[in-house]
Amino acid sequence: MHRVEHVMGFPVSLRVDDPHIGEETGDAVFAWLREVDERFSPFKAGSEVSRYGRGELPADALSADLVEVLDLCERYRVATGGAFDVRLPGRGFDPCAIVKGWSVQRAAELLAAAGARRFCLNAGGDVVTGGGPWRVGVRHPEIADKLCTVLELTDGAVATSARYERGDHIIDGRTGAPATGLLSVTVVAATLTEADAVATAAFAMGPEGVEWAAGLQGCEVYVVDAERRVLRTAGFPGVGEGAAAA
Structure with missing residues (x-):
């Protein structure tokens, strides 16, 4: 099976190499992702996330899924001393940095359960795999058609946070200013929930985040900093370098 659909604002590619897995499993994966988009998008006024952000939902009315997302948001806010914060002044409640990895990991668990x-499963460049090995390229942070590195992944996940797609969109919650100390952060972890959250x-x-992420048990890290050094x-399961940034 090989399918590509546009969900949650980015392309999602699914490849399954097991012939006994039917299209109904792929249907379930994309149905879940579309459900997440309806329930958790801060850009849709009627979503659970938007209603919660406006204060319309009391704590005892929240779904178990949103409670889980909120717990993850708070975990990373505390762990980073407030640098990671989904409640930035003037921006409203926006948990997208958690929801993407969390929801795609759930989709991968649907595949495994089937x-x-x-x-x-590749969601806008963030990847979760079963079996393998799979080779995953990490885009150069400044040259769109080149890779920094290629890594080998089996039963795991990899996510990259960078400035090249959306500019200075990641905010340091401690200062309220865009984070500009790094060009890209790639994290390999057991789940995409963790890889995506840690990368963001x-x-x-900024620079202190490199040591923080590298010190987390179960995480491997590849960073290009503002001076274009590779750390x-x-x-880190790299198997080859492209046009490296350093």
Whole structure:
């Protein structure tokens, strides 16, 4: 199975190499992602997230899913000393930095529960895999058609936070200013929930976020800083360099 759909504002590509997995499993994956978009988008006035952000939902009326997302948001806010914050002044409540990885990881769990042994789910460049090995390229932060590195991934996830797609969109919650100390942060972890959140949080922290992310158990990190130096943990599963930024 190989399908691509545009969901939550970015392309989502699903590849499953198990012939016994039918299209109904792919239907369930994309149905879940569309449901997430309806329920958790801060850009849709009627979504649960928007209603919560406006103070229309009391705590006892929240879905279990939103409670889980809120717990994750608070966990990373505390862990980064406020650099990662989904409640920025003047911007409203926006948990997208958590919701993307969390929801795509849930989709991967749907695949595994259906019996998929070898699959790759790519959501706007953030990837979660089953089986493998799979080779995943990490885009150069300044040259769109080149790669910084290629890594090998089996039963895991990789996410990158960078400035190249949306400019200075990641805000350091401690200062309210765009985070500009790094060009890109790539994190490999067991789940996309963690990989995506850690990559965004480390980027928001700036240079100090490199050491923070590298010190997290189960995370491997590849960073290009503002001076175009490449920093990586010893266990980062790179198998080849492209046009490296350093």
